[in-house]
Amino acid sequence: MNRPTPTLGQALQSAIDRLAPFTDTPRLDAEILLCHSLGQGRAYLRTWPERELTPEQAGRFRDWIGQRAAGMPIAYLTGQREFWSRDFIVRPGVLIPRPETELLVELALARMPVQAPAAILDLGTGSGIIAVTLAAERPRASVTAIDLSVEALAVARANAVRHGAAHIRFLQGAWFEPLSADQRFDLIASNPPYIAERDPHLAQGDLRFEPVLALASGATGLDALTTIAAGARHHLKPGGHLLLEHGYDQAAALADLLTAQGYADIAHHHDLQGHPRTTTALWPGLAPSA
Structure with a gap:
């Protein structure tokens, strides 16, 4: 029956x-x-x-x-999540977009005039929300997006096509490795993994189902941020901008890292919950020797 x-x-x-x-x-x-x-x-x-x-x-x-x-997570069941008023494809194997990352996008757009051409790099692009949004909002920009995961890059490419940003250059590899030594950008943005690898939150809620490589980064959560801070100075133009999302309690440690690497105009920006969530910095001089 x-x-x-x-x-x-x-x-x-x-x-x-x-x-x-x-x-x-x-x-x-x-x-x-x-x-x-x-x-x-x-x-x-x-x-x-x-x-x-x-x-x-x-x-x-x-x-x-x-x-x-x-x-x-709901996003994995429906296969999509809204970000910056656009519906993005989301699959298991990529980080679920979060509203906190819209702060990073907002700060990046404020530094990239609408009509001015600019070279932008998105490190650890995941589902492509940062690269695709910046490319859609700044159509004259040249956007490069890098991720270690082949699976994530497939999702990011699909999102680029969905939102008319198929001109983004996608590269597979770890952080700056796919770039040639002489490539320089006006802006480098990243929402890297920044949770400590033994943080108990990794075993709770949606985080249980998300890729750990996109979430955790060493004993203190600072490994990826340290790598990016050190490498970005070799790939930023003089006066170029570095924008990094990070944990609510990592702003001071990140500022110390950036200061030690020679960045200027280091500033912290708070999310809607009042937490310092994105740090911006300026690369003031010529690219350093390797």
């Missing part, structure tokens, strides 16, 4: 009840997944609560709710 298909209202309430022990936002999570299953907006749920799901929709929705109850 076939299981009767529930109405939208019944399916939604059942999902909320199932998710309540596992998430702080059971209604929001359930609505997002139900809308994605239906291919409709959230207003549809409120307008037609008595409509029945098809067996295929009901089965898909139950499966997603089960995965969400087990901790799977």
Whole structure:
């Protein structure tokens, strides 16, 4: 005997009840997944609560709710996440875009005039949200994006095509390794891994499902930031900008690293929660010898 298909209202309430022990936002999570299953907006749920799901929709929705109850991030279930008012493709194997990173993009755009050509480098591009957003907002810029992960670069390329930024140059490798020694940029931006490798948060929430290489970086979380600070000075033009996202408690240590490397105009910028989240610096002189 076939299981009767529930109405939208019944399916939604059942999902909320199932998710309540596992998430702080059971209604929001359930609505997002139900809308994605239906291919409709959230207003549809409120307008037609008595409509029945098809067996295929009901089965898909139950499966997603089960995965969400087990901790799977919403972005991996829907395959997308909004960033800078654009929907980006997200897959397991790439970091899920976070609103804090919009601060880095905002700061980068403020340093790149709309009509002026500029050379921009995005290190550890992941799903490509920084590179694609900067390329879309500054169409005269030449954007290069590097990532060690072949899987991440495939997602980033798909996002570049989706948002009309297919001219971005994508390179595979660790940090600056794919670049020639004489390549220089007006701006280098990065949201690198910056969590300490033994941080207990790595075993909690969405972080459990995200790639550890995109999250953790050495005993203090500063390994990638140290590498970038040391390498960027060889690839910035005089007067070029370095922008780095980092942990809420790493601003002082990062400022010390940048000062030791000879950067100037070091400044910390706070996210919406009031935490120092992005640090900017200027490379004042000629490129140093190797």
